[in-house]
Amino acid sequence: MMDECLPSPESLILVAVMTQPRDLEIARVLGWYRVPLRSAPKVIAVDYLTFYQTNSFGEGRWQIQYIAPVKGHELTTRGQLLQDEDDHPNSQQEYYKIQLGPLSSLPKPISARKWCRITFFYTTGELLRDAEDVQDLVVPSESRGVLWQALRERAQTSQAYQVQEPPGLDIDADLLSELLGIREFEQNYSTDSAD
Numbered sequence: 669m670m671d672e673c674l675p676s677p678e679s680l681i682l683v684a685v686m687t688q689p690r691d692l693e694i695a696r697v698l699g700w701y702r703v704p705l706r707s708a709p710k711v712i713a714v715d716y717l718t719f720y721q722t723n724s725f726g727e728g729r730w731q732i733q734y735i736a737p738v739k740g741h742e743l744t745t746r747g748q749l750l751q752d753e754d755d756h757p758n759s760q761q762e763y764y765k766i767q768l769g770p771l772s773s774l775p776k777p778i779s780a781r782k783w784c785r786i787t788f789f790y791t792t793g794e795l796l797r798d799a800e801d802v803q804d805l806v807v808p809s810e811s812r813g814v815l816w817q818a819l820r821e822r823a824q825t826s827q828a829y830q831v832q833e834p835p836g837l838d839i840d841a842d843l844l845s846e847l848l849g850i851r852e853f854e855q856n857y858s859t860d861s862a863d
Contacts, residue, residue, distance in 0.1 A: 674775070674797055677797065680792065680819060681717070683805060683849075684718070684720070684788055685722060686725075695734075695736060696771045700765050704758070705764060706761070706762075708788075709849055711822060713822045714822070715737065717766065717768065728777070732805075734773060734774070735796075738767070738769075739769055746759050746761050778802055779802065786802075791806070809841065812841070812850070
């Protein structure tokens with residue numbers, strides 16, 4: 669399944685939640701995606717973002733259909749990003765504005781066999797290329813240390829705003845799963861049932 673929209677096997681990918689079709693249009697037309705600083709993943713300096721679509725997408729819900737290359741990011745406020753919502757209660761909150769290249773459709777959407785709650789988690793181009801289910805994107809436990817090291821190196825070399833230094837590689841397996849966003853995904857995927 670070679671396609672120019674698919675990342676290389678070594679690519680670092682952040683699976684992000686897309687809650688509203690409006691946000692997908694912002695990503696497609698304006699070329700950016702927002703993440704509240706207070707709930708941002710530990711590292712946002714990745715090669716690609718891919719979007720898990722929530723229930724608000726109707727027929728396209730509970731799947732990953734789009735991918736976009738990450739071109740950079742900056743720290744701003746929600747009010748600066750969404751100027752038509754200047755009275756929003758979070759308008760002064762800090763957000764990452766992740767600048768994206770063109771959105772591409774995956775050759776085949778990656779669906780969740782059952783509904784699952786996702787915030788953010790990391791995966792690789794290799795897993796994305798072979799995935800048939802969202803669960804297939806979860807990095808196997810024996811490879812999580814390598815993924816964390818790659819993300820850590822990326823964070824150290826990027827021009828990113830960092831609130832704090834990411835923890836080192838010699839960390840507990842449960843903590844590593846949490847840092848990669850995998851623990852919450854695995855817990856929710858195994859306990860939630862389909863609608």
